[in-house]
Amino acid sequence: MRLTPTQIDTINSTAQAVLGEGARVTLFGSRVDDQARGGDVDLMIEVPQALAEPALMSAQIASRLSRAFEGRHVDVLLKAPNLQELAIHRVAAQQGVPL
Numbered sequence: 001m002r003l004t005p006t007q008i009d010t011i012n013s014t015a016q017a018v019l020g021e022g023a024r025v026t027l028f029g030s031r032v033d034d035q036a037r038g039g040d041v042d043l044m045i046e047v048p049q050a051l052a053e054p055a056l057m058s059a060q061i062a063s064r065l066s067r068a069f070e071g072r073h074v075d076v077l078l079k080a081p082n083l084q085e086l087a088i089h090r091v092a093a094q095q096g097v098p099l
Contacts, residue, residue, distance in 0.1 A: 001097055002031045003041070007069065008099050014064050015045050018057055022048045028096035029075075040073035041065065044092035050082035 003011075015023040029042030043061075051057060058076040065074040079089055 001027060002034060002036070003027065003099075010068050011041075011043065011065060011099055014061055014068070015043075018061050018064075019045060019047050019051075020049070025099040026092055026096035027099055028092040032095065032097050040075055041069065042075045042077070042092070044077040044079055044089065044096060046079040049080065051078060051080045054078050054080065054083055 011025055011027075012023075015025050024046045026044045026046070027042065028044060030036045030039035031041055043065075045061070058078050062074045062076045065076075066072060077088060077092060079085070
């Protein structure tokens with residue numbers, strides 16, 4: 001996994017600040033591969049409660065993390081009981097690494 005311990009802490013604390021203490025983060029995509037280079041940070045964040053404004057929350061997390069990571073692009077995929085589960089959610093769960 002190509003994230004530092006500080007980056008992992010920043011991701012988890014940002015997710016919890018926006019979505020609450022129950023937020024669970026999974027890293028997926030190219031950053032999971034230690035042999036790859038570059039690439040954005042792909043995150044799936046799962047919460048136990050319904051989300052009223054998921055697009056806004058996703059954008060808030062992505063923008064905060066992008067600033068913290070000096071402009072690196074961050075994609076945030078949310079998973080909640082009131083959101084439709086897509087194929088990308090299953091890929092993230094199967095191939096991802098919990099943070």
